[in-house]
Amino acid sequence: MNNRFLPISRADMQAEGIEQLDFVYICGDAYVDHPSFGHAVISRLLEAHGYTVGILAQPNWRDAASVTALGEPRLGFLVSAGNMDSMVNHYSVSKKRRTTDAYSPGGEMGRRPDYATIVYCNLIRQTYKHIPIIIGGIEASLRRLAHYDYWSNKIKRSILLDSGADLISYGMGEHSILEIADALQSGLDIKDITFVPGTVYKTRNREDIYDAIELPSYEMLLAEKKEYAKSFSIQYRNTDPFVAKRLVETYDKKMFVVQNPPAKPLTQSEMDQVYALPFCRTYHPCYEKEGGIPAIKEIKFSLVSNRGCFGGCNFCALTFHQGRIVQTRSHASILAEAEQMVWEKDFKGYIHDVGGPTANFRSPSCDKQLTKGVCPHKQCLFPKPCSNLKVDHKDYLKLLRKLRELPNVKKVFIRSGIRFDYLMYDADHSFLRELCEHHVSGQLKVAPEHISDAVLQRMGKPGVSVYKKFVKAYENMNMELGKKQYLVPYLMSSHPGSTIKEAIELAEFLRDLGYMPEQVQDFYPTPSTISTCMYYTGLDPETMKPVYVAVNPHEKAMQRALIQYRNPKNYDLVFEALTKAGRTDLIGYEKHCLIRPKGGVRLSHKRSNVAQQTAAKGRKKKTIRNIHRKKR
Numbered sequence: 001m002n003n004r005f006l007p008i009s010r011a012d013m014q015a016e017g018i019e020q021l022d023f024v025y026i027c028g029d030a031y032v033d034h035p036s037f038g039h040a041v042i043s044r045l046l047e048a049h050g051y052t053v054g055i056l057a058q059p060n061w062r063d064a065a066s067v068t069a070l071g072e073p074r075l076g077f078l079v080s081a082g083n084m085d086s087m088v089n090h091y092s093v094s095k096k097r098r099t100t101d102a103y104s105p106g107g108e109m110g111r112r113p114d115y116a117t118i119v120y121c122n123l124i125r126q127t128y129k130h131i132p133i134i135i136g137g138i139e140a141s142l143r144r145l146a147h148y149d150y151w152s153n154k155i156k157r158s159i160l161l162d163s164g165a166d167l168i169s170y171g172m173g174e175h176s177i178l179e180i181a182d183a184l185q186s187g188l189d190i191k192d193i194t195f196v197p198g199t200v201y202k203t204r205n206r207e208d209i210y211d212a213i214e215l216p217s218y219e220m221l222l223a224e225k226k227e228y229a230k231s232f233s234i235q236y237r238n239t240d241p242f243v244a245k246r247l248v249e250t251y252d253k254k255m256f257v258v259q260n261p262p263a264k265p266l267t268q269s270e271m272d273q274v275y276a277l278p279f280c281r282t283y284h285p286c287y288e289k290e291g292g293i294p295a296i297k298e299i300k301f302s303l304v305s306n307r308g309c310f311g312g313c314n315f316c317a318l319t320f321h322q323g324r325i326v327q328t329r330s331h332a333s334i335l336a337e338a339e340q341m342v343w344e345k346d347f348k349g350y351i352h353d354v355g356g357p358t359a360n361f362r363s364p365s366c367d368k369q370l371t372k373g374v375c376p377h378k379q380c381l382f383p384k385p386c387s388n389l390k391v392d393h394k395d396y397l398k399l400l401r402k403l404r405e406l407p408n409v410k411k412v413f414i415r416s417g418i419r420f421d422y423l424m425y426d427a428d429h430s431f432l433r434e435l436c437e438h439h440v441s442g443q444l445k446v447a448p449e450h451i452s453d454a455v456l457q458r459m460g461k462p463g464v465s466v467y468k469k470f471v472k473a474y475e476n477m478n479m480e481l482g483k484k485q486y487l488v489p490y491l492m493s494s495h496p497g498s499t500i501k502e503a504i505e506l507a508e509f510l511r512d513l514g515y516m517p518e519q520v521q522d523f524y525p526t527p528s529t530i531s532t533c534m535y536y537t538g539l540d541p542e543t544m545k546p547v548y549v550a551v552n553p554h555e556k557a558m559q560r561a562l563i564q565y566r567n568p569k570n571y572d573l574v575f576e577a578l579t580k581a582g583r584t585d586l587i588g589y590e591k592h593c594l595i596r597p598k599g600g601v602r603l604s605h606k607r608s609n610v611a612q613q614t615a616a617k618g619r620k621k622k623t624i625r626n627i628h629r630k631k632r
Contacts, residue, residue, distance in 0.1 A: 003278040005033055006043055007054040008286070010070065022051040023181070024073040026120050027137075028089075028112035029082035029103040029295075030287055031057040033280040036299040038137050039080055042177055044277040051075070051181055057284075058104065061113040064126045072131060075184045077124050078177075079165065080137030081116035083295075085526065087151050090114060093524040094553070095151060106291035114151075117143075121163035132190035134180055135159065136169040141321050142528040144168050144200045145235060145249050145259060146218050148228070148536040150525040155221050155228065155536075158249065158257045160202055166190045168200040171321060172307065174274060175263040197241065198263030203256050212246040212258065213238070219252070225537040226544070232533040233541040239319050241265065242373025265308065265325045265370075272333035275304070281341075301341060302353035302415070303334055305399065309357040310365040310380040311419055313449075314460040314530035315495065315523065318357050324374045326361045331399050335406075342408040349408055354400060355416030360423060360431070362396045365389050382460045385425050393423070393431035404438060414439045420446050420470040421462045429477070436477045440485050444474070447490040450498070451509045458497030458534065458547060488517075493559040494550045495523040496534035500581045503559040507574075507594055508586075516566045522556055565594045 007013045008031060013021065023046060027039040034040055043053040054073075059066035067077075082089065082103055090098060090109070100107040113119040117139050124133055143159040160168055167190065169176045176198035183193045194201050194208070203209065215234060216227040231249075238244040244261040251257065266274070282300065283293040308326045309318045318324075334354070341347060353359070364370055365380040366388040380386050403412045414435065423432060435444075448467040450456055456463060471487060478485045493503065510516060525532040534540060534547045550556050558577040561570035574595055578586050586594045 003033075003280045005031070005055075005280055005284050006047070007052075007070070008057065008284060013054065013070065018052050018054075021054045021070060021073045022046070022075045022185075023053045023078050024056055024070045025053055025078040025080070026056045026059060026067060026124070027080050027082055028058060028086055028116040028120070029080075030105055030111075030293045031055045031284045032103075032282070032293055032296060033284065034282065034296065034299060035275050035277070035279055035304065036302075037083060038173070039082075040279060041274060041277075042078065042136070042173055044279060045174055045274065046177065046181060048277055049178060049181070051185075053078075058111045059120070059123070061116070061119050061123065064123050067120065067123045068127055072128060075181065076132030076134055076166075076190070077128070079117055079120050079124070079133060079135045079140075079163075081120075081139035082112065082137060085139045085142065086112055086114060086116035087149075088524070088526055091151060093522045100294075102295040103293065105287045105293060107294045108290075115162075117159060117165075118163045121165050125164050132167075132184060133163075133165040134167045134169055134177070135163060135165040136173050136177070138317075138321060140165075140168050141170040142317050142526070144170050145215070145247070145257060146221050146228075146231070147527045148525070148532055149527070150532070150535075155218075157218060157251065158200070158202075160200055160257055161251065161255065166201070167193060167196075169198060170200060170259075171198050171262055171323065172266070173198065173263075174266060174270070194258070195260070197260050200257060200259045203258065204254060206256055209246070209248050209256060209258055212248040215247055215249045217250040217253075226539060229533055229537045229539045229541040229544060232530070235528075236319065236530065236541065237376040239323060240325070240373040240376065241323070242369075242371070243376060244373075262323060265323065265327045268328060268330055271307075271327055271329045275329060275333055275337060298352065301347060301351055303338060303341075303351060303403075304356055305329055305334055305354055305359075305396075306356035306361055309361060310374065311358055311361075311422075312379040312382055312460050314458065314534075315449075315492070315532075317526060317528045320528040322357065324365075324380075325369050326364050328362055331402060334399060335402055338403055338406055338409075342406055347408065349410035351403060351409060351412045353413060353415040354403060355414060357416070358419050358422075359414045359416045360393060360396055360418045362399075363390065363392070379460065381419070381421055382462065383457070384462075385421075389425070391422060391425045391427075393426055393428070397431055397434060400434065400439065411441065412439055413441060415445070417445065417447060420448075421466045424466060424470050424473065429473075432473060432477050433481070436474065436483060436485060437481055442484075443486050443488045445488045445490065446470070449490065449492045450495065450502070450506060452498070452502040452505045455495055455498045455502050458531070458540070459492075459495055460530070489515075490521065491517055491563055492521050492523055493563055494556040496531055496547045496549045498550065498559060499548055500555070500558060500562075500577050503562045504578065504581055504583055504586070507562040507565050508592075510563065511565075511592070511594060516564055520560050520563045522560050562594075571595060 046053050054070040101109045104111040145158050149156045176196050179196045216231045220227040241262040241264045247259040249257045306328045308322045310324045451464040453463045525535040540547050558573045561573035565574045
């Protein structure tokens, strides 16, 4: 591959004859020139439209001079925290510091700051007082208006204000960044670029804001949680590019943050053009001596076939970032990438994934979405499938078959996850058959998340009956094919709506299934999800009715322990949870019990130490009796 990397130093600029870059892109991730990394897509797209872009990856955030390494850009700085929110990247749900960072050289933690977007922008402003700063990426996108920040347990202002940036390009950004660049190139002042879809700007002139919905002010959000729930509900109903209105949020009665409606989704032709850009498809060679970038391993031999998701899970932020309208690449585009990939020297014959947010979504959920948008008050799959829902796996099947026929390809996996409910709504079982026959390697990972209908309703997921039907269909198909393949369910504890009662219900389900998951995801309140709004306010933003929320760390630990009730380390927590819930009927020796009584036999095929000691005492007494008999 002869593609060159973008400049990362003054030496690179000189080698290309560049005296001053048009844009400098500062990113919290290491520089990976692959279409799965936002900084690579935006930079390559700008380059394709005639702009020069340099990458300043993971500058030293303790040194203000680090952001000057590529000089002052002619048009502006672009800033992103990276492919993840920096706080999610740094901390587990228990707020403990993670030990590795897959997006940094050698997996080293600490190469970016907390709240990276804000820190980088403040560093820029120390040297460049008036240069335009445009922020984007997942962190800026999901914090574009006032939001609940789990790590500080506070309502934070729009990231636009705390960062000192001029504009946010939210969502996927291809359309908006080109419009911004062209406006700056034409000589427009950054403060006058207030018209671009998919952007957020700030102003002190209320009279300049037209046709906008007034959100509760920041001061109201701080004073009353119910106002936050109302605000979030309005925002959620205005995430579709065809029906969304402009939103305005007021700060101290003198500053206004304005969110323009989202940018239109990419057409298939536009998606194909993005993925045809001259990516090097790997990390910059400067990281080789440090062990490379771990994140490349999962995506190097994976193919993105779609973006957007109409699944509408309440704990997912995709609605606020990629949107609910599914956009797809053509077969020709995907095959062209695959044909390039299969000849790479380290390709072992396995395509790791063909998918996106949801692998088996290959078209919008109904015909009207590309002209009229998605329904603001209705979901496509929840609580039941919409009567207008189009369920069809034919196009995805054709794509998978073509990929299986490529030279050097041994197996094509589907790892980004399928919506089992969408699969079950398909009367044609061809996809299920070929999934089991060709695209599973012993285990298929699926995400029922929970089995209590009360909790599933809060998650925006289908009832447990749909999952049970899928499990049966999957087992029958594998039996028919003569294969021994299993399901690995992803489960979540402590989601809003889940009490100890529902956690016990889940434990009983796992008992009957004969399965204990190795890993459990405790609900993580990340910015801009319905579930996070419930977690903070205790209210369902759609109905404004109260929702039970487990916020006490000890209760959360009990709910998590119940899912792994067989683990001896969880015994005390499970015992406490069952006792508090009045479910001591599940403590005993009967088959239906989850744990043994304290001091009793452990839940194991082997006898516990207590049982062994009791048996030993019995043998000792018997031996003594025999000795006495012989003496007599």
